[in-house]
Amino acid sequence: MPVSLDGKLVVALSSRALFDFEEENQVFEGHDDRAYMSVQLERLDRIARPGVAFPLVRKLLAFNTAEASRVEVVILSRNDPVSGLRVFRSARAHQLSIERGVFTRGRPPFRYLKALGAVLFLSANEADVRDALDAGFPSARVYPESARNAEQYPDEVRIAFDGDAVLFSDEAERVYQANGLGAFTTHETDNVASPLPPGPFKPLLQALHRLQQASEGPAPMRLRTALVTARSAPAHERAVRTLMQWGLEVDEAMFLGGLDKGAFLREFEPDFFFDDQTGHCESASQFVPTGHVASGISNPVKLRD
Template sequence: MSEIKPSDLSPTEDSGEVRDLADFDNLCLSIPSQPKPRYAVTVAVSSRALFNMVDDRKIYEEEGVEKYVAHQVEHENEPLKPGAAFLFVQALMNVNSRLRELYPDSKELFDIVLMTNNHAQVGVRLINSINHYDLTIERFCMTGGNSPIGYLKAYMTNLYLSKDAEKVTEAIEEGIAAATMFMPEMETELSDTQLRVAFDGDAVLFSDESEIIMKEHGLDTFFEHEKEFENKPLAQGPLKCFLEALGKLQRKFYAKNERLSCPIRTFLVTSRSAASSGARVLKTLRSWGLEIDEALFLAGAPKGPLLQKIKPHIFFDDQMFHIEGAKELGTISAHVPYGIGQKYHKGKLIEQPVKKE
C-alpha cells in the first residue's frame, strides 16, 4: 500500500473540492436574486388556491388528517393540477422577468409566499408541483393545522389569496388585503405578456360608505349624496393598498419609457353610472395619487360579459352575485368579504340568523 502524503490531503486548484465549490458558486449566480420583503410586493397564496386540491380535500374531510397526509406522501411525485390562483401567479412571475430585464439588481418585484395550514409532510408534493410548473416560489409557511393568518404581517403581505372564506375574513379584519378564490366554470385564454387585474369600486378599492346609503336609502338618495360630496374623497377599502403596490411597479416601467408596453394593466369595473356618481370615484383615485388604466362604469348592467372581453387574471368584487356572473363566463374571480354588501344577495337583504341568549 503506498504512503499517503500530507499534501495529498490538502485541496489544490485542480481538486474535486474546489471544483465543487466553484460549481456551487456558479449555481448560486444562475438563480435569480430574491426580492427583499421590505421592497417587494408580497402575495401570499394558499396551497388550495394555487393548486386544485378538491379531491385531496375530500380525503381530509371524510377520512381525516392521517389518511390525507399519507395520500400526499404516496403521490408526492405526481404534480398537482393548477388551481384558481395559478395563472395569476404565473402572470406575476412574467412581470418579474420584465422587471429584471430593465432593472437587473432591483429588489422591487413580486414575491410569492405559499401560506398554508398543511403539515410539513405534504411539503414535498407542493415543492415538486411548484418545480414541475417552473414557479419561482422560495418562501413557504406551513403551519401544521393552525391558522396561518397570524404570520401574514410578519411576511409583510400585500395580498392574501385563499379558498377559505373564514381565513380571508380574518385577514381583512387584521387590515390585510385578501380575497377568496373561485375557479371559472369554463377556460379562457389569458395574456401571457400582460398581468390584467380588475377591481370593483365600492367595498373593494373604496370603503362601503356610499354603498350603505344606496342599500338603506335607495338609488336617488345615493346619487344626491355622491353629487353633494363629489369633492370629498372616499375612504379607502381593503384592496386600495394592493392597487397602490401595482402602481409602484407600473411606474418603474413608465420611467423606462415603457408605458405603452407595460406588462401590468388595471381596470375599475363598477356598477356605478358615470354621469351620476362617477366623478367622485375618479377624484378619489386622483387624490390618492393613483392611476387606473381603464375605468368602466356599467350603471347596474351585468359585469360578466364585459369581463369576458377584458380577460383579467383576477377580478375582485365584494358581492357574490357579481362573482357568480363573472365565473360563469370564464373569469377567475376573487370575493372580498367586506362591508354591507355581505348582508345582501341580488339586491335583497339576507335574513341574518337570530342569536340565542
C-alpha cells in the same frame, strides 16, 4: 445581513389557490387531516395541475429579472409540512420561482401576513380571508371552479376591481342599501369633491402602481388594471376623483349602472377580478378567475363554530 422582502410586491396564497387540489380537499372534508396527508404523500411525485391563481402568479413572477427581483410569492397554507413537499415539487416542475412557505396544519395562517409584508392573500378558506381582511390585508376567497383564460395576453397582467367595499369603503353602499338608488345618487353628487375613504384593496392597487412605475421601459411584463363598478353617471365622478386624489390610476373604467359584470369581464379577460358581492362573483367566475372580498355591509360577520 438578513434577507428582506422590503420593497417587493409580496403575494401570499394557499396551496389550493395555486394548484387544483379539489379532489384532495374532498378527502380532507370527508375524513381528517391524516387522510389528507396520506393522499398527498402518495401523490408526492404527481405534479399538481394549475389552480385558479396559477396564471396570475406565473405572470407576476415574470416581472422579476436578473437585474431586479420585484415580486415575491409565498405559500401560506393550513396544510401540513408533508403536504407542503408536493406543493414545492409541483411549483418547481411548473418552473415557478417560489422559495418560501408557511404551513400551519389546520391553524389560521393569517397572522404571518404581517411578517411577510403581504399586499395580497388568496385562499379558498373563507374564515382565513375574513381574518386577513380584519387584520388589514387585501384578501379574497378564490372560486376554484372559475374559468381560466389567461393565454390571450401572455405578456400582460390584467387585474380588475370592483369599487365600493373593495377599492373604496362601503360608505356609499350603505346609503344605497338603506335608502335606495335616489339617495345614493344624491349622496354621491353632494360629496363629489370629498374622496371616498379607502377600501381593503387600496394597498394592492398602490403596490401595483409602484410595480408598474418600477418596470417602465423595456420589461418582460406589462400591467393593466380596470375598475368595474355598478356605479353610473353622475355617481361615477366621485370614484374617479378619489383615484386622482390618491395619485393612482386605472387603465380602464366601466360604469355599468347595474348591468351584469360577467359579460364585460369576459371581454377584458383579467387574470383576476375582485368583488365584494357573491352575485357578481358567481357571474364573473363563469368567465374569469374570481375572488370574493368578504368586506362591507354586504358581508355581515357570520357566527363561527
